[in-house]
Amino acid sequence: MARAFLGGLLHGAMLAVAYALTSPSSVLPVFIKQLTGSDWAVGALVSGMQLGGALAGIPAALFVEPARYKKVFLYLAIGVRALAFLVLSLLTYAFARTHPELVLYALLFFLVLFAIFGGLGGVAYLPVIGKAIPPGYRGQFFGARSMLASLAGGIAGLLSRPLWARFPEGFALAFFLAFLALVIGFWGFWLIPERPDPPRPREPLKARFLKILSLLKKPRLRLLLGSYMLVGFYFLALPFYAVAAREAGLPAEALAYLVAASALAESLNLFLGRWMDRAGAHVGVRAVAVLALFVPLIAAGASGLWAAVLVFALIGVIYNGIENAYSAYLLSCAPAEEAAGHTALLYLASAPRALWPLVGAALAGALGYRELFWVTAGLLFIAVLVAFRLPDPRKLD
Numbered sequence: 001m002a003r004a005f006l007g008g009l010l011h012g013a014m015l016a017v018a019y020a021l022t023s024p025s026s027v028l029p030v031f032i033k034q035l036t037g038s039d040w041a042v043g044a045l046v047s048g049m050q051l052g053g054a055l056a057g058i059p060a061a062l063f064v065e066p067a068r069y070k071k072v073f074l075y076l077a078i079g080v081r082a083l084a085f086l087v088l089s090l091l092t093y094a095f096a097r098t099h100p101e102l103v104l105y106a107l108l109f110f111l112v113l114f115a116i117f118g119g120l121g122g123v124a125y126l127p128v129i130g131k132a133i134p135p136g137y138r139g140q141f142f143g144a145r146s147m148l149a150s151l152a153g154g155i156a157g158l159l160s161r162p163l164w165a166r167f168p169e170g171f172a173l174a175f176f177l178a179f180l181a182l183v184i185g186f187w188g189f190w191l192i193p194e195r196p197d198p199p200r201p202r203e204p205l206k207a208r209f210l211k212i213l214s215l216l217k218k219p220r221l222r223l224l225l226g227s228y229m230l231v232g233f234y235f236l237a238l239p240f241y242a243v244a245a246r247e248a249g250l251p252a253e254a255l256a257y258l259v260a261a262s263a264l265a266e267s268l269n270l271f272l273g274r275w276m277d278r279a280g281a282h283v284g285v286r287a288v289a290v291l292a293l294f295v296p297l298i299a300a301g302a303s304g305l306w307a308a309v310l311v312f313a314l315i316g317v318i319y320n321g322i323e324n325a326y327s328a329y330l331l332s333c334a335p336a337e338e339a340a341g342h343t344a345l346l347y348l349a350s351a352p353r354a355l356w357p358l359v360g361a362a363l364a365g366a367l368g369y370r371e372l373f374w375v376t377a378g379l380l381f382i383a384v385l386v387a388f389r390l391p392d393p394r395k396l397d
Contacts (some may be wrong), residue, residue, distance in 0.1 A: 004132035005141060007191025009148050017151030018178040020156040020263045022085065024049060024111075025315055026242040030164070030255060031171050032107070033243050035100045043361030046239045048178040051354030057360040068196040070124040082182035088225030088382030089175035103168075126343050129333055132192050141272025144325045150316065156181075159263030161256035171201045206350065211318055220333060220391070225349040227390055228326050230383035232349075233290045234318065235236050236363075237376040238357040241299055241315070244369035245308040253303060260317035261309045266356025269321050274326065280392040281332045284325030289387035291379040294320045300373035332393035 004154045022028060064073055087112050096103045134142045156177075163170030242258060276284040295314045298307060330346055363372045 003276075003313060004192045005144070006128075008129065008133075008141060009145055010188030010191070011185045012145035012149045012188075013152035014181045015053050016263060016266070017086070017181040018151035018185070020153035020173035020259050021160060021178045021181070023259055023262065025238050025319065026109075026255060026258050026262065026312065027164075027171075027174065028111075029239040029243050030246060030252075031167075033106065033246070034167050038363045039240070039243070040358070041104060041365055042243060042357075043240045045108060045111060046235065046357040047354045048112040049348060050235065051112070051115075055372045058087060058323075059129055064120075064124045064127070064393040068198075069194060069279030070128050070197075071189070071192070071194050073124035074128065075186065077117040077124070078182055078186045078189065081114045081121075082179050082186070082212055083184065084114045085175045087178040089172050092168050092175060093172035096172070108211035113250060113325070123343050123347065126143060126331065128192060128194055131197075133196060137277075139282050140270075140273055142328060143270035146269030146273070146324065148321055149320075150266035150269075151266050152230055154260045154265065155308060157258075157263050160259060164255040165267055172194075177373060182301070201285075221345070223386075223390060224326070225345060227289075227383070227386045228322075228346060228349045230386050231289050231292055231322060231355060231380070232353040233376060233379040233383060234295060234322075235353040236360045236379065237296055237299070237358050237372050238315070240360060240372060241308070241311055244299070247369075248303055249309060250305060254308070257305070257309055258312040258397050262312040262319070265316035266320055268317050269324055269327055272317075273324065276328050280341075281325065281329035282390045282392050284321075285390055286330055286342060286384075286387045287386045288318050288321045288325045289380070292322070293377060293384055296376040296380065298372040300370050300377065304307045306359040329390070329393055 024046055028045055032038075032042050032045055035041075064070055067073070088107060092101055092108050129141070160174065163174050174377075242255065245258070246252070246255075272284050272287060275287075291314055295311055295318070298314070299311050302310075326346060329342065360372055360376075363375060367375075
């Protein structure tokens with residue numbers, strides 16, 4: 001188990017560095033806004049990434065679930081995602097000034113590709129971790145992974161301060177550094193041991209697909225997926241917090257503080273993980289729903305650097321905290337042989353998130369950023385109410 005912890009922590013730390021340098025909640029929206037001046041382009045980026053990841057879930061599970069070894073799918077996902085950032089770095093450096101539309105289209109294409117292979121990797125990741133990390137330690141693993149990732153991402157964010165005032169060279173360098181981080185992360189995941197699953201008869205694709213859909217007959221899974229869909233409303237305004245802060249007068253260099261705050265605050269997931277191990281995964285689901293509600297409330301009711309830092313600190317907790325809490329809850333409910341199918345449905349439940357940034361762009365254009373934040377808060381209040389209906393999974397038969 002020690003080798004699995006070490007490899008998982010290194011993999012998580014390098015992913016955090018790559019995320020800090022290419023954050024879809026801060027760096028990429030600001031980059032696209034400078035590149036095009038369009039809120040619609042900002043919304044389209046986040047929508048495309050969410051749709052790609054969501055739609056990849058079930059097709060990926062059709063191949064991942066019957067495979068005796070699942071790490072190979074992670075290797076493929078990490079490799080493709082690293083290559084995407086390498087190409088984006090070169091294109092941004094060469095063409096951002098002269099052909100911004102080319103860079104925008106390439107950015108959308110490669111980031112959707114990034115998300116699709118992220119969906120493939122995500123479906124394979126939980127079953128691998130489920131085999132390598134025994135029950136009773138998973139919350140600590142996810143929490144420790146988040147704590148180390150927060151430190152790595154926070155340091156990367158603070159050191160990135162000189163990059164953001166240099167357009168486009170600074171962004172091109174950030175993409176290249178993200179590529180290097182993913183290469184190191186590949187080695188970290190390689191360290192995680194994986195024992196083979198027992199051999200099983202290979203069912204036809206249609207039978208596997210129907211088997212995954214049949215899981216929806218479980219009432220507790222439907223409630224979990226419904227809660228997950230509702231908390232996804234935080235994507236409605238997610239791309240616009242940094243853009244709104246910049247247009248309110250926040251200097252370009254301050255983006256580094258937002259990135260660092262987001263990364264460092266992720267360490268709080270360690271305490272959330274330990275709390276889930278002691279009290280049950282349902283407490284984590286409820287906590288992240290409440291924290292998600294506070295993000296638009298603060299953004300709508302306050303302004304200035306410290307308000308922006310607080311907003312992005314909360315985003316740092318919930319961005320992976322939501323996935324950690326719902327993943328831990330799902331693993332508590334799902335039999336080991338059905339983990340990939342359950343994970344695929346969780347990815348599918350994230351599909352509506354692909355629409356919310358575009359809806360957010362429309363609301364921001366029609367009403368303004370502050371009004372968008374209030375609408376988001378109202379919808380997330382409903383998400384909180386549903387999250388509190390989820391029972392303790394330890395008491396389920």
